[in-house]
Amino acid sequence: MESSSQSPPLLSDKNAAINIVGAGVFGLSTAIHLAQRGYKNITMFDKQPYDVSRYSYFKGCDAASADMNKIFRSAYGAQTEYQNLSIEASSLWRQWNEEIASGNVPEGMNSERDKVFLNHGNLSLTDQSTLPAWEEATMQNMNAAGLTNSQLNTYDPAHVQLAQEKGFGYGIDPFHRRQRGQSYLGVLDTTGGTLLADKACYFALHKAKTLGVRTIFGPQSGTLESFIYSSSSSSSHDTKTVTGIRTLDGKSHYSSFTIMACGGWTPALLPELDSVCEATAGSVVIMKLPDHLARRYSPHTFPSWTYNIRDGAEGGLYGFAATDDGYMKIGYRGTKYTNPKLQHDGRERSVPVTRYTDPERITDEVPAQAIKVVKRFIADFLPDLPANGVGIDLTRLCWYTDSWDNHFVIDHVPGRRGVFVATAGSGHAFKFLPNIGAWVVDVLEGKGLERQLVKSWKWRTRPETKENVVNELMQGSEGPRALKKTKMSVARKVTLSPRANL
Template sequence: MTIQPASKIFIVGSGVFGISTALWLARSGYNDVTVFDMQDTKGSGYNPDAGIDSASADINKIIRFSYGEEIEYQRLAFEAAKIWEEWNIELQESRTEDLPEVLRTGSRKLWWNCGYLRMSDGAEYDAFELKTLENMKKEGIRESQFMVDNEIDIQRAEQSGWGQKLDPCNRKSKFGVHKAVLDSSGGFVVAYKSCAWAQHLATKAGVKFLLHPSKGKVVHIQATEDGKPVLEMADGTTHHGDYVVVAGGGWTPSLVPEADGLLETTAGSVSSIRLPDDRPDLWERFSPEKFPVVSWNMKTKGIYAFPITEQGVLKIGYRKTKYTNYQDIDGRRISVPKTAHVTDDKEANIPLEALEAAKDIISSNMPELTELGISSTKLCWYTDSIDNSFVVDFVPGKPRVAICSGGSGHGFKFLPILGREVVKILEGNGKQTVYGSMWQWRDSNNKIRNGLEEGEQGPRVLGKQRMANETNWSFT
């Protein structure tokens, strides 16, 4: 049983997975698609400063193509990059009065090709980096990569204008060694504006939205005798459809009990530093024109930093430890988000170990920022899968309920193209595609299952952490 063009399709969640699916459904001829969300992402323009709590509603996200042995994700990322370029052009050519409010001011640029510097903390390149370079060479795109200790690559970087971004943290002079690869095809996107643009395109294509804290909040998904989904809303109303796609980010496991053991809601930690207006030297130093996205040993340290935003905010992310938050949900103990604004049980701080990791990276690599101190922190709630690969498939035993989740911290870059593959899966053609096979419902017999084997007794539970607060923001 698969969807048809006349099917009444519900999508739960207006983040990257939901909005990309809605857009591609509409553009594929489906004319009865409705997106539900408990947050008014349209009225707020997904702006996190407006109190929107989701992984998609962020100031920026990394665009990278380094995937080690996972060449399928590498290829999909490069396909997405072409559409990011097209979106930049489309947005710049749009009439101001035709755009959502959030896109009418500031730069009309979603995708910034500032480069992505993958830095090692030791004297050797790890296996993941070497495998990435090998795959880049196989795909004929090795010329976009610059090894900072390779004389030929250094010369190529200097000649092509990338030389100043080979060692922006002066690690060679500070530590005597600097092992890194600069990916000149990488960079970042302005996340909240990108989602607002995709939502704008989906609206133009005919997608309907119900975005409201009670009317748009799905609390249960039931089914009629013939299996058709019935959405039960927080305000007591119900919606009857033909199919539903659950793409609720960190709230997905609470709506799909069958996903227990396959998905887990976890939080990364974000710290930000706001540059003062009277420091043009710092604004220039950390601008996208001078500073790339940088990461330090993502497999072991899990730290990354961005150039500043238009508002002068420099974001540092910590993903080494992915925190969980277990609560009772319909008789189950599962991890659910604990955010600054949306959830009943709120948290605006991050664990002290995450804050100290961010401060340590800043002190050793960007010491000129230490006098400013941390300006803000937040938990960014994702949904991890058992193997860090997405989950896009119909729920076993529920042929009219599909799940579209498991971003595992690397899904945003696929916003322009993810829905294309989702539609194939919903139409029953996914198993014939590489992504349909990769993202199908699955389990694992491995002892190590990306942390999902730990459960509530594991060390990552948020309630077991010592939380930081504003008194810890200073570098003194």
């Protein structure tokens, strides 16, 4: 008889059948690294038809990973483990750019034009008169890691000089605030910049397929409906053995391991994650810029940025240079909202509502608070947008999977033998697309478990005390962040004002 005290099975048989559910960052990266280590029988599922829609938000995709752009930064304050993980990712991102340039591209990508990583700097701005302790810690820790002078204080003349010498001069005051007599204090991370998210995922999918990973995508054939349990498992056992998954088209897919990488959908699929992580919504606005502004805000002269990013409901902003198509994106995560829905077991769990899963709604609403904070920022930092008649053309809710401590969850699932979870990106996992899978495979194989990051990612429950709690979870449909209680704003074609009269 199986019991919960049984240690989880470790992966070693290179011919073992492995199902990966979810083809976002965690699923893709795990698939690539499993295949690179010689595993031969990998199938990746997703309910979204990414092979056709290519992770493009404009072609109907909707997941945290399916996006126009994400920030890459090595800056991690005192969290040097993530800093080092980021540095590890950085060299792989460069390698991916080189692979693309060498011609190894899927249909629809162009080896001469396309890149997945633009190293044009990431500027972290504050409205304070001195740098926050977090930024000071980053500067110290990046120096200690040997990346001396990679983090530049925008008010330090020696650093301004360095920025110019390194070709990042534009990143010191990209909003031209000094000439308007406004503050522009921040830290420019010269290792940072923009990840072209949809292209990066599509390229990762191409890599996985080239390495022999099978994919089953689509709303019927690619959607996990239920787990298949071994007939010897009974509900009276503490631990049930999972021998595969059933998809919505009624087919059974047997496997030795099922890796759950379903992003914001994971907590509802694995209720064991209650109080470990939860789906929360960030708000995104997109503006189409006229040609002259798209040139002014191009990545050649404008970095990615954050503003008061850890400062709560009135801050929490980040944004990007204009894309090749002239789209500028600004995100708000000062408050992350939830969508609690009653589940089969009578408990509420927050589930993503997206244009893909709920096409009627097309999420043309985001919380009014998000629009307020974004409009105020634009009036203050980007007055030439409203002055040139630019308005908000599109809005989107983008679903995070937040753990209570902001660490990922990468571990075997207690009570479901054969099930493994890789999730809880907590708003910062995209940058690890090229390397996180190697860590996932290590844990599956039982290697390097003593490493601090791996320990942080272990299965855990929220402590009773508030110590180390970064995100409150499971506040329910009556909680302060529930979307149904939140004033929403229909933001299509919201007119922007050059004055901060909000």
